[in-house]
Amino acid sequence: MTERYCNIAERVQKVREGMAQAALKAGRRVEDITLVGVTKTRTADEVRRLIEAGVDHIGENRIQELLDKRPFLTDLPHTAHMIGHLQRNKAKFLPGCVDMLQSLDSAETLAALEKAYAGAPAPLDVLIEVNIGGEASKSGVAPAGVLPLAEAVCQSPHVRLRGLMAIPPFVEGEKVRGYFAQMHQLFVDIQSKKMDNSTVEVLSMGMSSDYPYAILEGATMIRVGTDLFGPR
């Protein structure tokens, strides 16, 4: 093992400790929070070390990058998350390669996924991405668009609603908590609808800079890249 790889295991340990501290502060069980290692720009070899260090949920932003690294990881059991914007015409690449799409943001993409998964052995798990800060530069549906899209997912037999995801605006320090709190409220609202064909239990929010705040506000999944691998 090279220095660099030792480093990954140490960094994983640090993030696990950060998660445990935040969970303790929130009065939550750390077991109820899933760590997704974000592997964009990292080599397949680095991703291997991460999985070997116990991070068996892996998130990629671009489907091409996910497909490129996948052949090198087939012997290591892991769950693959697509966390970046998905173009409609790329939906066909997901079956057999992606376990969860965290970035569903339109009825058009949903229709393309429904078609792509029509012959697949299991439905695709999806999170609806919410543009909680109303930022023009970010994808995701507006908060008011969440329920209509959630209902459309529940009417799609080959796609299963699992929860919500967000990337809040970058703001200094604790201010981000307001966005996380809004997301948690939306999550609870959607959960309370008890829609058919859905298991709404995932609230994916929090990255290297802000995951402790996300955990304090109820995140059940965090997506961390920089803190696990170092700067990109």
Ligand SMILES: *Cc1c(COP(=O)(O)O)cnc(C)c1O
């Ligand atoms: C890159 C990325 C992350 C991780 O960001 P870090 O700051 O490196 O932890 C999380 N979520 C999404 C959607 C990303 O694109």
